[in-house]
Amino acid sequence: MRFKQFLIVVLLSFFSAFYAKAVSILQYHHVSDDTPASTSISVEQFTLHMNYLKQQNYKVLPLNEIVDGLKKGKKFDAKTVAITFDDGYLNVLTNADPILKTNEFPYAIFVAPQEINQGRSNMLSWPQLKSLSEQGVLILNHSLNHDHLNRQLENEDIEAWKARTSEDITTAQRIIDEQLGPQLKYLAYPYGEYNTELLALVKSLDFIAFGQHSGALSKQSNRQALPRFPASGRYANLKTLKVKLQTMAMPIKKLTNDNPQLDQHTQGNPKRPELVVTLDLSDIYKPTLTCYILGEKVDVTWIDKSSFSVASNIDLPAGRSRYNCTAQSRTKSSYYWLSQPWINRNEDGSWPQG
Numbered sequence: 001m002r003f004k005q006f007l008i009v010v011l012l013s014f015f016s017a018f019y020a021k022a023v024s025i026l027q028y029h030h031v032s033d034d035t036p037a038s039t040s041i042s043v044e045q046f047t048l049h050m051n052y053l054k055q056q057n058y059k060v061l062p063l064n065e066i067v068d069g070l071k072k073g074k075k076f077d078a079k080t081v082a083i084t085f086d087d088g089y090l091n092v093l094t095n096a097d098p099i100l101k102t103n104e105f106p107y108a109i110f111v112a113p114q115e116i117n118q119g120r121s122n123m124l125s126w127p128q129l130k131s132l133s134e135q136g137v138l139i140l141n142h143s144l145n146h147d148h149l150n151r152q153l154e155n156e157d158i159e160a161w162k163a164r165t166s167e168d169i170t171t172a173q174r175i176i177d178e179q180l181g182p183q184l185k186y187l188a189y190p191y192g193e194y195n196t197e198l199l200a201l202v203k204s205l206d207f208i209a210f211g212q213h214s215g216a217l218s219k220q221s222n223r224q225a226l227p228r229f230p231a232s233g234r235y236a237n238l239k240t241l242k243v244k245l246q247t248m249a250m251p252i253k254k255l256t257n258d259n260p261q262l263d264q265h266t267q268g269n270p271k272r273p274e275l276v277v278t279l280d281l282s283d284i285y286k287p288t289l290t291c292y293i294l295g296e297k298v299d300v301t302w303i304d305k306s307s308f309s310v311a312s313n314i315d316l317p318a319g320r321s322r323y324n325c326t327a328q329s330r331t332k333s334s335y336y337w338l339s340q341p342w343i344n345r346n347e348d349g350s351w352p353q354g
């Protein structure tokens, strides 16, 4: 091998060791053929997902191993994934658990204790959760009542909101701990909704927290807004999931104007928020940076060598929406991915349902 080739191989392996951090988390709700399509994956499709992970030698790790590893700067295998379910539906036990057990895949369930307390027939019960917990399934916090934690009530000031929300999260944790013994302080935001204040509150309560915006994880990921790839409903397609699982976390140095809750924006047009992103460009093939908003490709504006801004050309709708940006790696055949969530009120200032 000539020296130049040798040098390239060394450099490539250095970069791939450094950047091949395709560590991600999958998020499911129902695993069933007869539950609402938007939050369900069929048993057949779920089996295909799990078979794919097995065949491709994905390392399926317990969620806490990923979180702890990120903290410590651990070098993960390029194909590392965790599996999570939100809400605690009975069909996770009846339909998903046998498939996960066969594959020896660990997983986590986020539950809202008051919903479990209601004892609905389609939900897991505390004894079932206890049994799963004893088998190594992580049972985690999804708020007390599955409320939109970011929303202030009418006539509620920020301090009262903080006190109420803090009480909600800690009470949920207390009930889970009482039922199952002390569990990890991990929270999945109901509906994936959070704002800057909630991130700070959750951090002050010493919780790790997860959203529902797409993306891989890295050491730089905000530990109170860890992304997960939704993998049910319209995201259940294995072909697109395969691509997502190979993406890496966008190497972000700084995000500006990234409070997801748009009515709290005090600058610019809150219906067309201008997100400013500063990147570590060392492995990014800059011309390939592309952003998508509401399914349309939009132009980005480079502000300086490593910072760009992107804004929607049309008003964002009420409810939840996203900006997604991808860029190709210079050294690997995969993409970096950034997803920024937004939450918007209705025209009349009320909040959308669901």
Ligand SMILES: [Zn+2]
Residues within 6 Å of the ligand: 086, 087, 142, 146, 190, 191
């Ligand atoms: Zn939920």
